[in-house]
Amino acid sequence: MTGTSETRRADGRDRDTEGRARNARPRDGLGRPLPYGADGVERQPEGVVRAPEETVTEAQTLLDAGRPFHAHEVFEDAWKSGPQEERGLWRGLAQLAVGLTHAARGNATGGARLLRRGAGAVEEWTSGTGRPVRPYGLDLAQLTFWARELASAVERDGGxxxxxxxxxxLRGRGA
Structure with missing residues (x-):
């Protein structure tokens, strides 16, 4: 959430103080909305500008904690605030995190599709002329392999x- 406070209008819709739609319902660890008043996990603040290394570190911490939806929000911040030439990389990483989110929620079709889409975006970004093979220490080759393997397993097992x-x-096996 942003630093703006949120309110529920008389029509039941959540809006920030500037009138933009904001869902104030609590969420579970996989980002699913819970009923108002339920205990949820703390949400990631939106619109935070981080250094790329901070983005990778924070996203890894969230992934390790089983919170890929929240990791996706961290990657999304980098995608939206980073340099234009890196947006494809961060968008692809966000898609990988969302793919894992869907797979963890039991959505095999959506999970596999997003894992493959993210792998393709990351792979496409790495094919750009002069781009680093391991930007910010990210092991992009291993990530694309991981995503495709998980997509196949999710489709095969359907669970x-x-x-x-x-x-x-994110930074490989030894990181």
């Missing part, structure tokens, strides 16, 4: 995955 146990190592 829910454990988000923490299935999360990738």
């Amino acid at each position: 829910r995955v454990d988000a923490a146990a299935s999360s990738p190592r």
Whole structure:
């Protein structure tokens, strides 16, 4: 959420003080809305500008905790606030996190589709002329391999995955 406070209007819709739609319902660890008044997990603040290394570190911490939806929000901030030439990279990483979110929620079709889409975006970004192979220490080759393997397993098994146990190592095995 942003620093603006949120209110529920008489029509039941959540809006920030500037009138923009904001869902103030609590969320579970996979980002699913819970009923008003339920205990949820703390949401990631939106619109935070971080250094790329901070983005990777924070996203890894969230992935390790089984919170890929929240990691996606961190990547989304980097995608929206970062330099134009890096937006494809951060968007692809956000898609990987959302794919893991869907797989953990039991949505095999959506999970596999987003994992493959994210892998393709990351792979496409790495094919750009002069781009680093391991930007910010990210092991992009391993991430694309991980995403495609998980997509195949989710489709094959059709079941829910454990988000923490299935999360990738963004900087590779030794990181």
